[in-house]
Amino acid sequence: MSSLMSARRGAAYVSIAALAWGTGGAAGALLFAHGSLDPIAVSFWRYLLGAGFLLMFLPRLPAFSSPVLVAGVGMALYQAAYFLAVAETGVTVATMVTMGATPVLTAVGGRLFLNERLGRAGTAALAVALTGLLLLTGTPAGGSLTGIGYALASAVGYAAITLHSRRHSGDPQGMAVGGFLVATLVTAPFALATGIVPELTAASAGLLLFLGAIPTALAYWLFFRALGTLRASTVSTISLGEAAGAAVLGVLVFGERLTAAGWAGCVLLLAAVVVLTAQAST
Template identity: 40%
Template structure:
């Protein structure tokens, strides 16, 4: 069953990612940085700062040096770099609205389809309902917005394809980290994988472009610090921890809290207006979260924690059988020991 704490951590990650969009846009405007530089600083800063903290506290020494752990770190780092690079490139080609709709909207669908194929089982009705509510809400929230430079023709088509690549990278990263890795906690995974992903982005930018520009003002570095710590280190640490019990499809759907938070932040901080369609979309996204919420472990049909009504334990059967045959509990005989529990 999904733990309430893990569900809350994944939801928190979606909210923190929404603040990252505002911080990333502010950083790009203040320092005139391209999207690739913002993505590189986000991964390298978030992973690097967290890595330093883990080294200073000695937590990194407890991570096992196994092939499984190394493989999980490398694959997660490469997928994070691919997601960031593909998404921001899609924004440049097709615009924010289209890139967000395709990348964030396709990810939970890809996860749900993959889970159904690999598990040979259709998603539950509750999951399907949450998918419909969330995707409809995303279209209402983002699809009606307009932005400059939305692209056209082959550029827009290329942007959509890049957004699908981003969706696939995020969906795969979510699926492979479902349930966690023995010996590898969420924070060490975030620190090691994102430091690697940031290095990959810096290297790629140096080879195919002018390299990653460095912020030149105190405000720029403050934004980099916030972007690295809050919507990257803290958010992905919470996300990977929550994946221990939260199903991958539910986690990908909860990630849609990112555009909802970004929209609310833009309304409150940037004085943007939210039309009727956007308001309906926000309500639908919130409804999807309510539908996905974990069910309580206790209910009126439960006799006790973990025991359903009508179920009897082995000890109950032993007691009943002993009472019927001899009128005395077998467990009362000291030679037989206590009744099994």
């Protein structure tokens, strides 16, 4: 019973993280406009502030082991690719392409490298989630091939970090904070070259603090905690809830429109998340 409860708690953590991540693309897009920052600079500030928030709750700095260094470099690459995709294609398309490819890549990688099986419930939930994603993908305006390429690159990085972190899940807080600090160092030279100082206004300052606290510090802390109790493929499938959240924010914040099929896609995505949350097992 205790392991089942732990797995269900982990599934709930990932569900909350996905909802938080769903706001990250919107916050980044608003910072492009109101903070005069490019995608690399937004990634830099995201990780720097995320590390700062988490460090307030840690008694000491994390050890910079090789798993943490690999995680940090991977975070820097896939996050920068994601924000580049947002800049090229918009929040909804970038998020849906990234999150659509990620669970497939993670499921394949989990089977090959971690000997994980989805099982019948997981396979069915993945099929339902991808059906929902296909319905969503057909509703917004398509993006450029360059932007979709960035989104696919982000998906590859996201899947790789999920698998890597699942294998090294003994210290979730250390992995999160250490990864953020490494990612900050990796993105800093590129951000300095293109303009690292934001145009500070009340709006841009609020957006930066929100980006660092909610879709970064909170979401990744929950994500790394969950990887200790759930299969990597289960985590990535539940994370598809991010696409539904991004689609809704695209409608509410950026005036994008969803058809009836798009809303049906949101429902299917969320249904798959609910099923996996209820039936999660280690």
